[in-house]
Amino acid sequence: MLELYHAEPVANSMKALLCLKEKGLEFVSHYVDLLRFEQHQPAFVAINPNGQVPVLVHDGAIITESTVINEYLEDVFPRVRLRPRNPAHVAQMRIWSKFVDEYFCPALSMIGWHMMVRKVAQSLSKDELDEVLARIPLKEQRDKWATVAAESFTQAQLDDSKRKVGVSIERLEQLLQRSDWIAGPEYSLADVNSYSMVASVPRFFPEFMNDKLTPRAVDWLQRMNARPAVQAAQAMPNKVPGVLRTFGG
Amino acid sequence: MLELYHAEPVANSMKALLCLKEKGLEFVSHYVDLLRFEQHQPAFVAINPNGQVPVLVHDGAIITESTVINEYLEDVFPRVRLRPRNPAHVAQMRIWSKFVDEYFCPALSMIGWHMMVRKVAQSLSKDELDEVLARIPLKEQRDKWATVAAESFTQAQLDDSKRKVGVSIERLEQLLQRSDWIAGPEYSLADVNSYSMVASVPRFFPEFMNDKLTPRAVDWLQRMNARPAVQAAQAMPNKVPGVLRTFGG
Numbered sequence: 191m192l193e194l195y196h197a198e199p200v201a202n203s204m205k206a207l208l209c210l211k212e213k214g215l216e217f218v219s220h221y222v223d224l225l226r227f228e229q230h231q232p233a234f235v236a237i238n239p240n241g242q243v244p245v246l247v248h249d250g251a252i253i254t255e256s257t258v259i260n261e262y263l264e265d266v267f268p269r270v271r272l273r274p275r276n277p278a279h280v281a282q283m284r285i286w287s288k289f290v291d292e293y294f295c296p297a298l299s300m301i302g303w304h305m306m307v308r309k310v311a312q313s314l315s316k317d318e319l320d321e322v323l324a325r326i327p328l329k330e331q332r333d334k335w336a337t338v339a340a341e342s343f344t345q346a347q348l349d350d351s352k353r354k355v356g357v358s359i360e361r362l363e364q365l366l367q368r369s370d371w372i373a374g375p376e377y378s379l380a381d382v383n384s385y386s387m388v389a390s391v392p393r394f395f396p397e398f399m400n401d402k403l404t405p406r407a408v409d410w411l412q413r414m415n416a417r418p419a420v421q422a423a424q425a426m427p428n429k430v431p432g433v434l435r436t437f438g439g
Numbered sequence: 440m441l442e443l444y445h446a447e448p449v450a451n452s453m454k455a456l457l458c459l460k461e462k463g464l465e466f467v468s469h470y471v472d473l474l475r476f477e478q479h480q481p482a483f484v485a486i487n488p489n490g491q492v493p494v495l496v497h498d499g500a501i502i503t504e505s506t507v508i509n510e511y512l513e514d515v516f517p518r519v520r521l522r523p524r525n526p527a528h529v530a531q532m533r534i535w536s537k538f539v540d541e542y543f544c545p546a547l548s549m550i551g552w553h554m555m556v557r558k559v560a561q562s563l564s565k566d567e568l569d570e571v572l573a574r575i576p577l578k579e580q581r582d583k584w585a586t587v588a589a590e591s592f593t594q595a596q597l598d599d600s601k602r603k604v605g606v607s608i609e610r611l612e613q614l615l616q617r618s619d620w621i622a623g624p625e626y627s628l629a630d631v632n633s634y635s636m637v638a639s640v641p642r643f644f645p646e647f648m649n650d651k652l653t654p655r656a657v658d659w660l661q662r663m664n665a666r667p668a669v670q671a672a673q674a675m676p677n678k679v680p681g682v683l684r685t686f687g688g
Contacts (some may be wrong), residue, residue, distance in 0.1 A: 250529035258533045265526040277514040278500035283505045292541060 192217040194379065195245040197224045198428035201299070201390045204386035205256040206244040207426055209418035210262050212382060213270045217372040222425050225310060225434070229324040233391070257287050260379050274376040282378040283373035289358075294387055297354035301394075303334060306434050310419050311339035359391060359407060366406035385414050441466040445493040446473045446610035447646045450548070453507040453635035455493040456675055458512050461631060462519040470676050474683070479574040490579060506536050509610035509628050515570035520643065521628045528623035535614070535621055538607075543636055550643075551585060553591050555683050562590035607649045608640060608656060615655035634663050662682040 194210065194217050196393035210217055216339045224242050230241045236375060238254050246262065247251040247391045255264050264273050274280050315321065319339050326332040343351075362384070365372050372380035388411055391399045401408055414420055443459065443466050445452035450596040459466055471477045480489045486493045487503050495511065502511050502537050513522050523529050560568065568588050574582040586592060590598075611633070614621050621629035637660055640648045650657055663669055 223545060247526075251530075253527065253533050253534075256532050258537065262526055264528060264531045266682060267512055277495075278502065279508050280514060281502045281511045282498075282508060285502075287506050288504060288507065288540070291537070434684045 191247075191249060193220060194218070195220045195222050195234070195243055196321060196426075196432050197222050197229075197243050199386075199423050199426045201302075201386050201423065202242075202256040203244045204423060205270065205383050206246065206259045206263075207243070207423040208381070208382050208385060208419060209260040211415075211422040212272060213263060213267050215263070215267055218425065223429055225430065226326070230322070235327060241325075241331070246383055247355060250278065256290055257379075264379065265415060267332070272377070272379045274374055274378050274380060277372065279374035279376065279378070280349075283378045286380045288371055289361070290383055290387060294358035294384075298399045300343055300351040300389055301348060301355070303338050304348060307335070308338040308342050309434060311335055314339070320392055326343075352395070355391065355395055357389070359395075359398045359404060362388065362410075363404040363407045366410050366430040372410075381410075385420060389414075390397070404438040440496075440498060442469060442496040443467070443493055444469045444471050444483070444496070445675075446471050446478075447679050448635075448675045449677075450551075450635055451491075451505040451644050452493045453672060454483070455508045455512075456495055456633050456672040457631050457634060457668060458509040458521065458628070460671040461521060461666075462512060462516050464516055466514070468675065472678055474679065476571055479571070479576070479650070484576055488576055490574075490580070506540055506628075506632060509631060521631060522629050523623055523625040525623065528625065528627070531614075532622035532629040533628045536632045537658065539632055539636060541635075542603060543607035546600040546607065547636055549592055549600040550597060550604070552587050553597060556584070557587040557591050558683060560584055563588070587610070591643075600643070604640065608637070608644075608647045608653060611637065611659075612653040612656045615659050620652065621659075623651070630659075634669060638663075654667065 192210075192215060194206055196219065197209060199207050224409060229243055230235055235241050237247070240254065242254070242255055244259060246259045248262075253259050260272070264271075274283060275359070294302070299370075305406060311319065317409070319335075323332050323335055326335060362372070369375050371377045375435060388407070392408070398404070400409055441459075441464060443455055445456060445468065448456050471483060473492070477483055477490055484490050484498070487501065487502060493505055495508045495510060497515070498510075502508050509521070511633070513520075523532060563571065568584075572581050572584055575584060611621070618624050620626045620635060637648075637656070641657065641660070647653070648656055648660075
């Protein structure tokens with residue numbers, strides 16, 4: 191049996207949901223409500239001690255980290271192929287996915303935390319916040335919550351993250367000038383892993399991604415949006431109230 | 440033809456060297472002298488625009504990022520197997536390698552930069568430093584050079600990196616209490632990718648890694664040191680003068 195613990199279809203949850211949908215795999219969906227802090231509850235921490243979504247459970251094996259989950263799905267369910275045939279393109283797929291994980295996603299994430307999670311953190315009383323903080327397993331996550339509950343990130347930090355979003359889109363455009371998909375001529379996990387990060391950029395940072403400056407990236411996003419798997423993943427539950435929705439919400 | 444551009448057998452260069460040696464692959468070695476800033480020279484930047492080692496060149500295909508290089512070697516030269524048979528163990532191998540790249544290695548790296556690269560940066564005149572900085576392709580690398588040339592990292596940053604080294608060794612010990620190798624019963628890229636990071640910890644941070652506190656990690660390191668491939672990789676050229684050697688030097 192295949193089960194996915196996930197939040198709304200954005201960010202890292204979207205990566206795993208989109209991979210499952212592309213492969214046409216049946217799975218049991220467990221919605222983890224991040225705004226109710228279900229990811230820090232004992233029942234969930236027993237599954238992933240880091241208290242983070244998504245988590246894949248396959249016949250008892252617990253797989254964390256969305257990028258790793260998607261390679262696992264490819265290893266175990268290769269019928270719908272999402273890893274290129276050419277090993278050099280597979281390497282390109284992994285280099286790009288690593289760049290998304292280490293550079294693009296953290297930059298977007300900081301801005302998302304500043305815009306959205308801060309509203310949640312600041313709506314809590316001191317006692318409620320302390321209770322939330324006490325349950326967060328990872329120090330780095332605790333620090334982020336404490337930061338947005340207080341004065342948030344500095345303007346210099348936010349500016350640097352914005353700059354990194356620009357650099358990321360520039361690199362995406364360069365890759366897409368060489369081939370139709372990010373890792374070469376074949377659609378791959380590089381595309382799957384990028385969709386949720388890129389999707390909201392034209393709305394939030396139109397100066398970085400538009401018809402004039404990045405025609406190939408804009409075209410890629412249109413082709414992605416037209417994919418039935420993307421639409422199926424977007425149709426998954428989303429309990430985030432409109433006022434709190436930022437990227438992809 | 441297989442070629443590796445690499446520095447001395449420590450850190451990320453060691454990861455790729457060890458993988459090649461484990462697989463018994465012949466390759467042309469190109470030593471890139473980091474202390475002479477050869478990684479920022481036009482000839483090298485033409486190969487890797489990021490100006491970083493190691494880089495694998497295989498029949499014209501250029502592969503960067505040591506973790507990706509090692510998966511590529513596994514994809515193309517699977518005879519000596521370094522990916523476990525069980526896909527859940529492969530996922531564990533990738534989760535751990537990702538943790539090394541995103542958490543353990545950056546923490547060690549900051550301390551290494553503070554201890555070693557700072558000496559190099561501070562030995563340069565202002566003009567020499569400006570010349571070096573002007574040639575570094577990645578802003579993040581330029582910023583690190585500028586930081587160690589000036590007042591270096593703050594004590595709080597260094598303390599936090601030291602804490603992360605401790606957390607990393609604690610996690611390593613936990614994994615090795617469950618199985619002989621990091622990703623399960625089979626020796627894998629998780630072990631290959633960790634060796635250069637773990638090797639110097641008992642000497643630099645004996646409080647985190649010792650017979651009493653982390654017997655399994657100590658035993659793992661002994662088993663690693665005894666491997667012919669580790670010894671062959673360690674015998675590769677090292678032009679770093681003794682006074683500058685820190686981790687693994």
